[in-house]
Amino acid sequence: MDPTAITLATTFVPFLAFAVALLFFMRQPVVAKAIVLAGGLVSVAGSLVLLAGGPREPVRFLWFSSGDVTLHFGFIYDGLSLAFGAVVALITLCIQTYSVGYMAKDPAQTRFFAMLGLFGWAMLSFVYAVDLLQSFIFWELVGLASFFLIGFWYEKPAAAAAAKKAFIMTRVGDVGLFIGILIILNTVGMFDIPGLLDPETGLRAQVSPGMLTLVMVLVFVGIMGKSAQFPLHTWLPDAMQGPTPVSALLHSATMVAAGVYLFARLNPLFMASEATLLTVLCISTVTALLSSTIAMVERDIKKVLAYSSISQLGFMLMALAAGGFFAGVFHLITHALFKALLFLCAGSYIHHCDSMEIEEIGRRGGRKMRWTTAGLLIGGGALAGIPPLAGFWSKEEIFAALSHNGAMVFVAAAFLAALLTAYYTFRMIFLILLPASEEHHGDAHGHGHDSPAVMLGPMMLLAAGAVLAGFGGGWLARLLDVEREHHTLLAMLPAIGVVALGIAWAWWDFGRRSAARTGLVARVRPLHTLFVNKWYIDAFYAAVVARLTDLLASFFHTVENKGLDDGFDGAARGFVESGWLTARLQSGWVQSYAGTAVVMFALFGIYLGLR
Amino acid sequence: MTLTAYLLTGLLLFSLGLITVLSRRNQIAILVGTELMMTAASLNFLAFNRFTALDPVVGQIVVLVIIGLAAAEVSIFLSILMVLYRSRHSIDVEEMRELKG
Incomplete structure (x- = not known):
């Protein structure tokens, strides 16, 4: 079958589902759900068929041409878009399925599912876009869809405020991106991404190095907004006001991933500008460290995950900026899988324990939800980087990339961030698994019973992904057409050691029987105040x-x-x-x-x- | 008699008519003034017709048209005046200021 037709089906069917569900089935949520799920299924099938077909030449359709400027709409089929498109479609479908259970009692379900369809359409179209302006259009649509979903419970003032904050803060970044795009239009006069990347005739050949740096920094400002990098990261924790499936979607494969994806897409251009790379490296390192410190003291399970997302996004950008294209993309994909899993687990806990507080979930017997807890262990292990789960392999690639090309300080920062990641992840796990005290009650709520199969199914699928994705590195490297060096066990030892140290530290603070369950940071007052107040960045704003x-x-x-x-x-x-x-x-x-x-x-x- | 004499007579008649139109308050007097002005115009046409025109017929035709026009005008003017008088019991032009800005 014609790849263009398949891509159109993959990207556009979710939009059709969105439109049909919203226009005709506002009062029949069952039908609306079925339509959106069918749309998601078509996307998954289409993206997998495309992936199976392997990389091929991009296709372009003329949109319009005016003077020297010619605008195309089209699809790009390189390893990056094929692999990531499949991940996006798959995770979107998982989360849509999970939402059937999670949102079962919500009166506005149709709107929710329709917006999930819109989100899928925007993100998939962004991933396959061949033209920079086309990318930008769908980039903004991704932001719009997340605005709708974060503010889904718009009657709640906090949710409305969070949606507005997300929209405005990402828009601050988008202004930079847009100026960058306009400069490209002004200097090169085309938006075709493969054309721009071409070393002989592309952007590098046509503008001075200073101009290139300016453009790439402006594009990075957009990425900072979208991928929640310091200092534009504060919208992401607030975005937790949306329903939990939305957080899962937002933090894994869509929205925040769009920024990292754009970086990977324009990777050769970033590589050509040393100054930009250094800027990116500094900002992402600060982001990775800063957000992990906040996650160490956060009490809300979703916020811990949110800050860990920010920190992992920082990790990906560190890798990409250090020249580790493969490492960054690999971590983007593995992170999408295990972070979606973690959020779905968190949603499952919240659904049953009626609380977002980690300690409260522990006290109300969250650990008795066996499947969810298994998911949490796998996801948390992958996030912390325990071998052989997915996160370990991709983090290992990042360390390797950093030690190849980055200064020692960045390598040290990465190890520190990994240590903190292991610490706060296992703080969360220990607090849920080994609560200090436990309520014993047999109320009708049925604590200890796990979520329905429609929620557990997607979680298990993602858990399988989080376990197995790490072994797909070689395959991904071949798809991306990059050299992947072999890592010896000896080279992996520091990474394993750091994770073990983090877990041991968390065990000492939260796990053992006589532990204070307050954490080291909580005992150092000024640090604790600083972290709890999120480094006063929000207050400063x-x-x-x-x-x-x-x-x-x-x-x-x-x-x-x-x-x-x-x-x-x-x-x-x-x-x-x-x-x-x-x-x-x-x-x-x-x-x-x-x-x-x-x-x-x-x-x-x-x-x-x-x- | 020379052309100048005729023209001066016409000018005199026209001026008298104009003064009447501009100064009298009675609308019938104003009507009389306009008739005078038209007569002055007719006189001018006839004078030019007599002394300078190549084809003597043209001026006479114009004068005949003016006479016909004047007759029509008088009839319409008088009928308007009748209606006006019936509705306002006055034909004083100074009292008719409804269009004041």
Whole structure:
């Protein structure tokens, strides 16, 4: 079958499902669910068929051309888009299936599922886009869909605020990206991604190195917003206000992954600009460390996962910026699998224990939910990087990439971040698995019974992915057409050691019988205050940025009200007054008009005569 | 008689008519003034016709048209005046200022 038709089906069917569900089945959630799930299934099938077909030449359709500028819509079929497209479709379908159970009692289910369809459409279209402007359009649509989903419970003020925050903060980054795209339009006059990447005729050949750095930094600003890198990361933890499946989707394969994907897509251009790479490396390192410290003290299970996402995204960008293209993409894919799994587990706990507090979940017997707990162990192990789970292999690749190309300080930072990751992940696991005290009650709620199969099924599928994906590295490297070096066991020892150290530390603080269950950080007051308050970044935004914006806004408000409005009002009043003045000339007395006409006529005659 | 004399007479008649139109308050007087002005115009046409025109017929035709026009105008003007008088009991032009701005 024609790959174009398959791609169209893969990307567009979720949109059709979205439109049909929202337009015709608002009151029949069962039908709407079936439609959206069918759409997701088509996407999975299509993306897998494309993946099986292997890389091939991109296809392009003319959208329009004006002067020298020609815009195309089209699909790119390299290893990156094929592999990631399949992961996106698969995870979206898993989460849609899981939502059938999770959202079963929600009155607005149709809207929820329709928006999941919209999300899938936007993200898949973004992944396969061949044109930079096309990418940008779907990039924004991804942001829009996540806005709808984060604010799904819009009657809750916190959710509405979180949705707005996510939208605005990513938009701050998108402004940078858009300026970058405009500069590309201005200098090269084309948006075709393979064309731009071409070393002889692409962007590198046509602009000066300084200009290239400027463009790539601007593009990275967009990535910072989307992939929640410091200092634009604060929207992501707030986005937890959405339903948990949304968090799972947002944090794994869509939305935040879009930024890293764009980096990987434009990787050769980033590689050509040393200054940008150093900037990216610094920012992502700061992000990875900063967010792991916050995750160490966070009490909300979803927020812990959110901060771990930020930190893992930092990891991916560190790898990519250090030249580890394969490592970054590999971690992007493994992270998508195990982070989706972790969020689905968290959702399962929240669903049954009615609490987001980790300790509360432990106290209410979360560990008795066997399947969910198994999922948590696998996902958490993968996140921490326990061999042989997926996260271990991809992190190992990242360490290797960093030690090849990065300065020692970045390698050390990566190891530190990995240590903290293992620590906070196992803090969460120990608090749930080995609670200090446990409520014993046999209420009708049925704690200890696990979630329905429709929720467990996707979790098991993702768990299988989180276990097995690590062994797919060689296959992925062949698909991406990159050299992958062989790692000896000796080279892996530091990574294993760091993970073991992190787990031991977490065990000492939270796991053992007589543990204080407060953590090391909690005993160092100033650090604890700093971490709990999220390094005061949100507070800084509220106190400085928001206030400056308010000041600026009130200034413009004054200009607009006092200057423009009053100015126009005054001018209008002036016209009215002068109108009344001239109206007096119109006496209604016909003879005076006639007299005036005669006099004017006479004067005109005299003028003509004298001329 | 020269052309100038005719033209001066026409000018005199026209001025008298104009003054009447502009100064009198009675609309019938104004009507009389317009008739005078038209007469002045007719006189001018005839004078030019007599002294300078190549084809003497043209001026006379114009004058005949003016006479016909004047008759039509008077009839319409008087009928309007009748209606006006019926509704306002006055034909004083200074009282008619509804179109004052």
